[in-house]
Amino acid sequence: MALADESAGHRFDGRARVVIEDVTPRVDAGEFPVKRVVGDLVTVEADVFADGHDAVTAVVLHEHEDAAEWSEAAMRPLVNDRWTAEFTVEEIGTHLFTIEAWIDPFTTWQRDLRKRVSAGQDVSVALQVGAELIRDAAEHASGEHRDRLRAFRDRLPSGGSTLSIAEDAELTRLMFRHAPRRFATRLDRELKITVDRPKAGFSAWYEMFPRSAANDERHGTLRDVEARLPYVASMGFDVLYLPPIHPIGNAFRKGRNNATDAAAEDVGSPWGIGSSEGGHTAIHPRLGTMEDFRSLRDAAQRRGIELAMDIAFQTSPDHPYVREHPEWFRHRPDGSIQYAENPPKKYQDIYPFDFESDAWRSLWEELKHVFEFWANEGVRIFRVDNPHTKPFPFWQWVIGELKREYADAIFLAEAFTRPKVMQRLAKIGFTQSYTYFAWRDTKYELIKYFSELTRSELREYFRPNLWPNTPDILPASLQYGGRPAFMARLVLAATLSGNYGIYGPPFEHGWSAPREPGSEEYLNSEKYEVHHHDIDRPDSLHDFIARVNKVRKETPSIAHAGTLEFHNVDNDQLLCYSRVSPDHSDVLLVVVNLDYWHTQSGWVEFPIERLELPSNRPYQMHDLLSDARYLWHGNRNYVELDPSSSPAHLFRLRRRARSERDFEYFL
């Protein structure tokens, strides 16, 4: 390297002595954005240091990508050359941040002057050095600031209270502002933050099949769904997710229980999209019209419920695309179109798109258009079906494009596959992700999985959306655990993550029969037939669900991965964890009995000293499920859960009044 080199667009200056390393938060060394929601505090940390003994000053520079200039947050040292600063993100969209740091001659001078004065040394030359630094800064200031700096400079060498002038707070502030930042090091990249609206981090989903929404023995319609909105709202859900509402193909249509031969009256799977009646932008005639859709959308909105659209990029053999765009499909040597298969299994009712097609660009554009069509109809939440079977570059592109136009869009990745694949989808732009929650049953499994999700880099970009059941997944716990299992799994889903959902009414009604033993498919699954649900069934979990969702809404810290902490219980069937607000004012302690058949008891270890609770006084735990109140003392307290009454406690900590004179209990 020649020393006069130009590199990276600017002249190399060997005097930039400060090093900035290991910045957090970031994902894959900054290749992908971290995720936050509006109002979040972003805490930045980095190793910042230089050679020698000079003092270093560092700032975080941050801005919304549309902003005209950087805002600045001064960093402060922690230990071991680690520095930190924080700022709040107030606006949806992409925010950028970076770090700048430099050797600070003025703070170095202040620090050294203090030592020289303490040691009783002659500081006359040191004062001249300081005066030069202040003069230099004054030349970079103007107006009143310049005058003030000059005044400080003039007062400096006059002796007397040297240190009190040198360390004057106003002088320090003015010097930080105006002293030239010579040979500053700027981090070589700008790190990105995707800032979403709050619902990206805190949402309660309800999934239902529109065709099963009728109150009588009809094929349900979107109008029936509209009529069911009060029911959904009364349980406290704020996202209503509908499986595909498009026309369903006839070729190779699946019958009840996934039978290969459909009967004439069989309605087919909603994911077999497309017929002569239209494709991904059409509505199934038996469900209604676009007007019905808009009416549903508006009625939902009035109840604080947002519609989530299912985006399933595949077609039935009858889809208009097959005729109009054969180039988007793979053709077999015998001339037929390649149907979906996972050898030896064949899915002849489904054609996958061929993303290796020479016409991939027009395919991408068309698929983007599908999103745009529904976005123009007011949809901002998309539950994407099997994204892991379409190329990552496509998702990265299409989500990036759509978010430019619809910054408030939310994309949920329905990928149940290998961990690295699911993580990649979250990195490249999906807002929320399905998880392995349905298969994490034991205390060991739950602690391990949720520690990984909330304690590793995953917490920066992977937002779990937990589902105790889906139309594809009736997990073993719900097949065998009875009502306590449904209650426990609901509490877990609703409090282990800011985002969760259930598939109802089968959930409220405790559907537990699998298609066959060992299967996770529902018997007589709604995927292949119309059902009719009596939503007023007395055994419905409706009220319990409503209560849990109410607790969620009163516990904002559930939205934040960092507040999840597991606590020891001396019983492997009892899981305990807390959600604590940053100011410790709100504490939710969850205890769940994972044994759905027997009463279990144990001692919970809950470190109250961190909550500034006095160790010598009782405090009250208010179970929001049973409304019972318990007086607890110290760090170890007894719990006992009989699953036949309730498999969980949702304790809210009730503090007594903080006044020293208040000796009454707070019952």
Added chain:
Amino acid sequence: MALADESAGHRFDGRARVVIEDVTPRVDAGEFPVKRVVGDLVTVEADVFADGHDAVTAVVLHEHEDAAEWSEAAMRPLVNDRWTAEFTVEEIGTHLFTIEAWIDPFTTWQRDLRKRVSAGQDVSVALQVGAELIRDAAEHASGEHRDRLRAFRDRLPSGGSTLSIAEDAELTRLMFRHAPRRFATRLDRELKITVDRPKAGFSAWYEMFPRSAANDERHGTLRDVEARLPYVASMGFDVLYLPPIHPIGNAFRKGRNNATDAAAEDVGSPWGIGSSEGGHTAIHPRLGTMEDFRSLRDAAQRRGIELAMDIAFQTSPDHPYVREHPEWFRHRPDGSIQYAENPPKKYQDIYPFDFESDAWRSLWEELKHVFEFWANEGVRIFRVDNPHTKPFPFWQWVIGELKREYADAIFLAEAFTRPKVMQRLAKIGFTQSYTYFAWRDTKYELIKYFSELTRSELREYFRPNLWPNTPDILPASLQYGGRPAFMARLVLAATLSGNYGIYGPPFEHGWSAPREPGSEEYLNSEKYEVHHHDIDRPDSLHDFIARVNKVRKETPSIAHAGTLEFHNVDNDQLLCYSRVSPDHSDVLLVVVNLDYWHTQSGWVEFPIERLELPSNRPYQMHDLLSDARYLWHGNRNYVELDPSSSPAHLFRLRRRARSERDFEYFL
């Protein structure tokens, strides 16, 4: 992003579906090279995966930076989408590697065909697909390979032993070689490996003051050092490191024991470099001439010893630079040159260079010239004094420049400062690093520190060089622990890292007196006065050191961080660890008693099953220090160490003959 975009210099193709993530080994996400020595195996790992179910093929591409083209190593899958491959680095210099991966239609086809055949499906269309793939590859091959591929294609659809043809090893090989790698993903960066000569990873240093090398009451000379080479060689050292041999300044010269006022006869500190007799490229007249230096260098080489030069970039006020290049120093407001200080401490005998000078370029060039001067005199090992007080960009530049010219150069960073600073110096190019070893005394401290050095990313770039003592550091353990401490600390230094050194003869002679209580400075330090050493003292540790160095030479795995493993002992005073060669043929087990005053005993847990030792037969542990042999059984064995005889065992495992018929013990 428009879909026809050009990006990163090549046309974006959305069909490149494979993802490559989390590649190891690398340092700071690839910003800095990893370090290896010639002959090392480099094991590369990465997450490699794609959407969907297609099979992926991945290769590591690697080359010496001067090579014309990449070599290729096929990767194989481990678990959880992690892949691996390895290659050997055979040449000094910078090597590069990267990864390429692609969807492999042929291996996908092979896999699926197997499943179709097992399921008894009609495979006629599948065979046509395979034939097309083979035809395609044949078109990309030539000569015999093309003919063979065509022959396979012709045999394929004829049925019969379909699978045996489809999975034929030759066909698989030919397809790997010739099938076009369509839509391949190449890792977006080439990762660097600095490959050094073996001594970078395995060296035993001996430091001595030339002026104390005389056998009589003279000021020693380089000729005296030459006369002492047989002594150094007999102990088994292969690097002889001399503190600065340049003229020493007179202004503010330090007297004995660092006294501020030197007496007329005081010789000064060798690090007070420069006088009217010359600077960093001159030899102190009392030490001899350049001819003497060359003679010493050649004599050392004949004994397998390499000279290490001390590079201390600072000057005495008398250095020619001060007169000739005042622009390289900082000037105070009173016109004087800024001496070194760490307020309130002043070091008026030392002028630091001003690396923020406008003339930094000429300063850098001159300092590089100092290295080049000694490199031209045949020196290839440089022990750099206090590199942490000079800018990182300077070191990165100067080491990079020098290694281009002298690829075999070795740079040892003498930085005892904060961890991040020491690590940065290693990242930017220093070959070896001083460590905190001198202050890691207890079992807890040693295990913690060496686990960090050998189990974290540090192992990829930070090569520890361990010193039980230096002229600046007489640690408390050596002040109070007596002869057992010297022996134990030597064994630890020599076997915990491939690189270590001692400062002698004070080490061999057990110097333990500090300048004052609480100080780590030697009383009557050789830094400020001439000493005379009787190297034939009967109490010298010479023979013990020679024995330890002999064991080192017979234990090549000591050079490799990855082979260091600590083992449980049920006694906090006993430290146990092993060094095992990759093929398990050589096993060194070290046990050290860290209590230098009392006999300690305990049970060592040594997992012999990993060494393929039969659990039902004894094996022999041969203590190479005492020459005693012990029969051990199983995983737990008793050890007892009396520090007054030996504070350590250096056990070499002696296996019995592997033959089943050999029933004799192996004593």
